[in-house]
Amino acid sequence: MFLSKPALRPRALAWRGETSVEAAAAYTAHLAAEGLALVMRLRPGIVAAYFPLAGESSILPLLEKLAGAGIKTALPATGRRGTPLVFRLWRPGEPTVKGKMAIEEPLPAAPEIAPDLLFVPLAAFDRAGHRIGYGAGFYDRSVAGLRAKKPIWAVGVAYASQEFLEIPHDAHDESLDYVLTEQELISCRVLR
Numbered sequence: 001m002f003l004s005k006p007a008l009r010p011r012a013l014a015w016r017g018e019t020s021v022e023a024a025a026a027y028t029a030h031l032a033a034e035g036l037a038l039v040m041r042l043r044p045g046i047v048a049a050y051f052p053l054a055g056e057s058s059i060l061p062l063l064e065k066l067a068g069a070g071i072k073t074a075l076p077a078t079g080r081r082g083t084p085l086v087f088r089l090w091r092p093g094e095p096t097v098k099g100k101m102a103i104e105e106p107l108p109a110a111p112e113i114a115p116d117l118l119f120v121p122l123a124a125f126d127r128a129g130h131r132i133g134y135g136a137g138f139y140d141r142s143v144a145g146l147r148a149k150k151p152i153w154a155v156g157v158a159y160a161s162q163e164f165l166e167i168p169h170d171a172h173d174e175s176l177d178y179v180l181t182e183q184e185l186i187s188c189r190v191l192r
Contacts, residue, residue, distance in 0.1 A: 005167075005168055008124050008164060008167065008168075009123045009124065009132050009134075011124075012123045012124035012132065012161075012162045012164070013123050015161040016055055016123075016162055017055055019161070024057065024058075026182065027182040028057060028058045029061070031058075031061070031180060031182075032061040032062040033065075034180055034185060035062040035065075035119065035155075036062065036065045036066060036069065038155065038178065038180070038185065039066060039069075039117065040069070042153055044115070044116030044152075044153065045072065045116050046073070046074055046087075046089075046113050046114070046116055046117075047066055047071055047072070047116070047117045047119070048073070048074040048075065048076065048087045048117070048119070049073065049075065049118075049119040050076060050103075050119065050120070050121050051075055051103050051105070052121075053103060056121050057157055057159070059119055060092060062119070067092055073089070073090060073091055074087045074088055074090055074106070074115055075087070075090045075096070075104075075105060075106050076088075076105065076138075076142070077106060077108070078100045078101045078103065078105070079100070081136060082137075082141075083138075083141065084142040085142040086112055087113050087142075088105070088106035088107075088110035088113065089110050089111045089113055090110055094106065094110075095107055114146055114149060114150070115146070115152065116152055116153070117153040117154075117155065118139075118142075118146075118152065118153070118154050118155065119155050119157050119180075120139050120143075120154050120155060120156050120157065120176065121139075121157060122157070122158050122162070123162065124158075124163075124167060125156050125158055125162060125163055125164070125167060125176065125179050126164050126166050127186055128166075128175065128188055129175035129176040129179070129188030129189070130167035130169040131156055131167065132167055137172075139154075139174070140172060140173055140174045143174040144174050147174070153178065154174065154176045154177050155177065155178045156176040156178070156179040156180070157179075157180055158179060159181055159182055160181040160182060160184075163179075163181070175188060176188050177189055
């Protein structure tokens with residue numbers, strides 16, 4: 001019997017919360033190196049990531065490496081519930097403001113863009129690219145809107161402990177193309 005999304009989310013987040021400080025630091029370094037390698041292989045014009053919350057893997061060192069390699073980087077800004085995220089150009093070191101979800105976002109004057117690759121936070125995932133986020137649906141709406149305009153890549157960022165055999169999914173759920181864990185880069189496209 002498979003668990004529902006609301007039942008899986010707290011279990012996956014609890015497992016993520018058991019990660020040691022040392023393991024988290026090692027994953028941050030791994031994420032920066034392997035994330036840069038993936039971006040250099042795929043060659044997107046603009047890469048969006050997220051400003052990490054407590055317990056999430058820090059993606060900021062990856063953003064620093066990308067910016068240092070001359071790649072345009074962006075962060076999301078959250079609007080009203082039920083709307084997609086707005087992505088704005090942002091480079092590490094530039095100012096941010098607390099957004100509606102109390103997450104750091106680029107200043108409202110930063111140019112709005114449509115990224116070609118997104119590093120996506122998540123609570124749980126499976127190898128077919130199904131994910132559980134935090135329940136508001138912002139990333140599903142955002143990825144769907146971007147994919148309606150152009151080809152993009154969605155890359156989940158998670159610890160291997162957040163993997164489940166199968167994640168329940170609905171027609172409106174957007175699948176990931178890859179998941180980058182501390183152990184491997186999982187290509188989800190081959191399993192769909």
